[in-house]
Amino acid sequence: MHLPINPFKAALARNEPQYGIWAGFATSYAAEIVAGTGYDWMLIDGEHAPNTVPSLLGQLQSVAPYVTHPVVRPVSGDPILIKQLLDVGTQTLMVPMVETAEQARALVRAMRYPPHGIRGVGGGLIRATRWDAVPNYIKRAHEQLCLIVQVESRLGAENVTEIAAVDGVDAVFIGPADLSTGMGYAGDASQPEVQASIRGAIEATRASDKACGILAPREEDARRYAEWGCTFIAVAIDVSLLRQAAIDNLARYREPAVAAISHSRTY
Template sequence: MKVPHNRFKAALRAGQQQIGLWCTIPNAGHAEAMALCGYDWLLIDSEHVAMSLETMHTMLQAAAPHPTHCVVRPGSLDLVEIKRLLDIGAQSLLIPMVNTADEARRAVAATRYAPEGLRGFAGISRATHYGLVEGYATRAAEELCVLVQVESVEALSNLEEICAVDGVDGVFIGPADLAASMGYPGQGAHPEVQAAALDAIARIRACGKPAGILTLNPDFLAAAHAAGTGFTAVAVDQDLLLRAARALSAEWKARG
């Protein structure tokens, strides 16, 4: 058995736009349902969500039979957490708050076995199809996708160096934390934040890497997409649910 093909990584390399949905509701059935909605990728988030490793495991299993690819975001650049996410079968990771090239190199190293990296080896895991994948230790990195998240003024000042790190497959802009770093907390769509993000997209593309973003501001999102993002998250599941629920409640209460 071969290492499973990472179609998301292949699509990014081919320059094919990948439209995604942020998945924050920790439930396997929910992940399965979202994987049938036509998105190219789902982001399973554990940075800002009460999401256990066991739940993430079942969400990956539930989504696996369907065309949508799951990208997983750990809580931080933590070697142990990243190792465990890889072992349960995550093949694409979005590493938050990467501010320097050294941190980007550490993110890549967390996904590589020695001597190239720092990942500990487990021979019997979901990642290895429980020992059935031939040569997993030497071939796994070919199908792993490492995305790093730049979301501070410091990260933007180091952007070209971060993009140049071997093994970084894409760079994602986080407008919310970037806004706070720029002095505009809670204003992720502030004009200066938008300008900085759009400039970052151009710089990332100039380095030959795909750029990603998530924003719930439709005009900002459209501008980022037009600027050339390669993996674009267009909504958050809980936001979709809440907006629909609130609109329906208001509609029926207005009837008296």
């Protein structure tokens, strides 16, 4: 059995645009529905959605037959948790709140076996090796693993050049909601200061010859960030899509004044 190819990582290297969707329902059933809709990638969220390692595993298994590539976001960059997520077959990790190059280097080490890292060897116990069916997994695993670091604070944005330059970091992903909140604008990424910070982070990442991504559910934002250089953009959130569809459906049957419900969070 061959080492499974990571098509998402390959597309990043080719600088191809990839459109993604946030998967926040924390169930395999919902994840499979989303995977069947044709997005290039989906973020299975373990930071803000109520996921555990077993539930993340179930979602990886449920979306495996589809072309949509699963990206897993852990709750933190804990190397023990990273080891578990890699062992159950995660190929692409997006780690939140990375603020320094030192943190980024530690994440790279967590994803690699000695002598280049600290990842423990599970051998025949782990899904990533297909239970020892993949030859030379220890020597070759890093070839198909992809590390995305999230820059979503003022400090992270200030250090993005050094973060992006770390060998083993494949991409930087900007979190507009946390970044704008940390800059004093309570989730309003439309503010000029926040937009300048985002554009600067994109340009610094691209200058390091690394891919840059962002969360942008509003079309006008997504298209602007693509123009600025982002190549992988999350353009939808499954929970938000369901909620808005339910609101819109009910509004057809109630008086407009009663059904005037909106969600106004700006990313």
